Amino acid sequence: MTPFTYARAADAATAVSGAGANAKYLGGGTNLVDLMRETIERPEALVDVTGLAQAIEARADGSLLIGAAVKNTALAEDRTVRRDFPLIARAILAGASGQIRNMATVGGNILQRTRCAYFYDNEGSRCNKRQPGQGCDALDGFNRNHAILGTSHACIATHPSDMCIALVAHDAIVHLEGRAGKRTIPLTDLHRLPEGHPEIETMLEPGELITAIEVPALGFGRRAIYRKVRDRSSYAFALVSVAAALDIEDGRVRDVRLALGGVGTKPWRAWQSEAALRGAPATEVSFRRAAEAELANAKGYRENGFKIELAKRMIVAALQELAA
Amino acid sequence: MNFNINGETHQLEVDLRTSLLDLLRDHLGLTGSKKGCNQGACGACTVLVEGERINACLALAVQYQDRAIVTVEGLGGEPLHPLQQAFIDHDGFQCGYCTPGQLCSAVAMAEEVRRGLPSFVTADLSSDVMTLDHDELRERMSGNLCRCGAYNGIVDAIAETYAKEPA
Ligand SMILES: Cc1cc2nc3c(=O)[nH]c(=O)nc-3n(C[C@H](O)[C@H](O)[C@H](O)COP(=O)(O)OP(=O)(O)OC[C@H]3O[C@@H](n4cnc5c(N)ncnc54)[C@H](O)[C@@H]3O)c2cc1C
Numbered sequence: 001m002t003p004f005t006y007a008r009a010a011d012a013a014t015a016v017s018g019a020g021a022n023a024k025y026l027g028g029g030t031n032l033v034d035l036m037r038e039t040i041e042r043p044e045a046l047v048d049v050t051g052l053a054q055a056i057e058a059r060a061d062g063s064l065l066i067g068a069a070v071k072n073t074a075l076a077e078d079r080t081v082r083r084d085f086p087l088i089a090r091a092i093l094a095g096a097s098g099q100i101r102n103m104a105t106v107g108g109n110i111l112q113r114t115r116c117a118y119f120y121d122n123e124g125s126r127c128n129k130r131q132p133g134q135g136c137d138a139l140d141g142f143n144r145n146h147a148i149l150g151t152s153h154a155c156i157a158t159h160p161s162d163m164c165i166a167l168v169a170h171d172a173i174v175h176l177e178g179r180a181g182k183r184t185i186p187l188t189d190l191h192r193l194p195e196g197h198p199e200i201e202t203m204l205e206p207g208e209l210i211t212a213i214e215v216p217a218l219g220f221g222r223r224a225i226y227r228k229v230r231d232r233s234s235y236a237f238a239l240v241s242v243a244a245a246l247d248i249e250d251g252r253v254r255d256v257r258l259a260l261g262g263v264g265t266k267p268w269r270a271w272q273s274e275a276a277l278r279g280a281p282a283t284e285v286s287f288r289r290a291a292e293a294e295l296a297n298a299k300g301y302r303e304n305g306f307k308i309e310l311a312k313r314m315i316v317a318a319l320q321e322l323a324a
Numbered sequence: 325m326n327f328n329i330n331g332e333t334h335q336l337e338v339d340l341r342t343s344l345l346d347l348l349r350d351h352l353g354l355t356g357s358k359k360g361c362n363q364g365a366c367g368a369c370t371v372l373v374e375g376e377r378i379n380a381c382l383a384l385a386v387q388y389q390d391r392a393i394v395t396v397e398g399l400g401g402e403p404l405h406p407l408q409q410a411f412i413d414h415d416g417f418q419c420g421y422c423t424p425g426q427l428c429s430a431v432a433m434a435e436e437v438r439r440g441l442p443s444f445v446t447a448d449l450s451s452d453v454m455t456l457d458h459d460e461l462r463e464r465m466s467g468n469l470c471r472c473g474a475y476n477g478i479v480d481a482i483a484e485t486y487a488k489e490p491a
């Protein structure tokens with residue numbers, strides 16, 4: 001680890017003004033400390049933001065306002081979340097371990113970096129995300145865990161979060177505070193596709209802080225499931241995961257939310273599937289057609305082509321379970 | 325910096341890069357907490373902070389000043405914590421390397437169940453009462469690996485101590 005200074009921020013404004021050019025915000029540290037130890041991250045200053053807003057506010061209009069410093073465990077444990085936003089609770093509980101969820105913050109979970117093994121292999125591998133222009137050893141390497149959607153010639157790494165898959169399905173809005181003031185951005189727009197610049201991962205300005213996540217009410221949010229397929233049944237990142245919520249009226253899909261984990265270079269909202277489903281009969285045939293629509297643009301690499309069919313089958317299975 | 329560990333206050337200055345695990349082991353001689361992976365992937369370093377389990381290897385010590393930390397050394401001794409006795413009775417270990425982490429983790433896990441925290445395998449997330457059956461126990465303890473594969477004994481020991489019905 002390279003040396004750094006440390007300061008604990010009492011509020012968002014102090015955090016933002018205290019974060020200089022080479023500073024990083026510190027949540028639970030479960031990702032950042034690991035990457036600093038590998039000298040992949042080399043901040044000169046850490047601004048500890050775990051003391052910022054810890055509240056989960058259930059608002060009169062049915063929406064939620066979740067402080068960025070809320071621990072992953074606390075969010076999954078919250079009564080309102082468990083009852084009205086079960087997708088969020090289930091997705092969080094599908095990720096990492098009890099110990100890590102106790103440490104991890106909502107802000108840190110959203111901004112966690114990829115688990116691509118070549119990205120982590122600082123000494124031995126080429127990686128465009130770590131060293132722009134260097135090349136990508138994953139493209140022709142062991143890429144079983146890599147993405148099939150949103151990939152580019154420069155990078156095929158997944159965004160590894162489970163929680164974000166539920167949050168993009170819920171149209172979550174990220175509240176930001178930076179040197180130029182406050183703003184909001186939909187979570188679906190926060191992460192960028194790698195294209196030619198995988199080192200630029202989000203739309204955040206330098207020094208911008210996540211202060212809260214807003215989750216609008218979703219009438220049919222209780223009819224939802226989160227399914228995750230992985231190499232072992234717990235404590236592993238997703239090969240493919242599906243977040244789905246379904247609203248059926250008279251045998252037809254009135255509304256639907258669908259998002260995919262483990263397959264996208266960013267938390268993947270399945271817009272194509274959703275468009276194909278709205279108004280369609282709630283049958284296996286429509287579900288399969290919708291799955292095909294989303295995966296039509298998927299690209300398999302040496303070892304992860306299986307994810308294309310797996311993702312389709314998981315979409316169909318999830319929707320069938322919700323329709324039953 | 326001020327640290328509160330197993331009920332004792334320690335004042336010492338350490339490099340800001342020191343993890344809570346290295347603080348315990350290298351600076352305070354509390355070598356019960358083990359370093360398995362140093363990456364959050366094994367649970368051997370599990371300690372309790374205000375009763376909650378965390379991985380000390382991913383924790384920067386500086387973030388945990390003035391918080392009540394309990395390590396395996398603080399769990400029991402004379403007499404043994406009931407869970408420690410159950411691990412002995414059920415052969416909940418072979419080499420013993422993962423055991424301190426298993427013990428700390430299970431103590432906090434039982435408290436999570438008691439206060440009603442669901443797990444990924446809980447059928448009804450909104451239920452008030454959680455039961456610690458076999459699947460729940462395995463899922464909730466998945467953050468603690470055992471390279472010796474002593475899982476049967478570990479599960480039996482935890483079930484005997486904390487589960488109403490046998491797991
Ligand atoms: C062994 C292991 C297994 C895991 N398995 C899973 C899994 O199955 N599923 C899953 O989803 N995740 C998994 N994780 C990842 C885990 O969920 C993340 O490490 C965690 O959510 C990160 O949160 P944190 O608060 O610790 O972030 P930190 O490590 O503190 O920070 C991460 C990044 O976010 C930035 N940051 C933090 N807070 C803010 C803020 N408020 N504003 C702006 N920037 C901020 C930091 O500067 C840093 O760049 C696993 C991790 C480990 C170690």
Ligand code: SF4
Nearest residue numbers: 116127128136155156
């Ligand atoms: S897939 Fe992306 S993160 Fe992985 S080696 Fe290639 S450029 Fe780096």
Ligand code: FES
Nearest residue numbers: 360361362367381
């Ligand atoms: S040493 Fe901390 S989890 Fe392995």
Ligand code: FES
Nearest residue numbers: 418420470471472
């Ligand atoms: S007893 Fe040897 S690692 Fe668990």
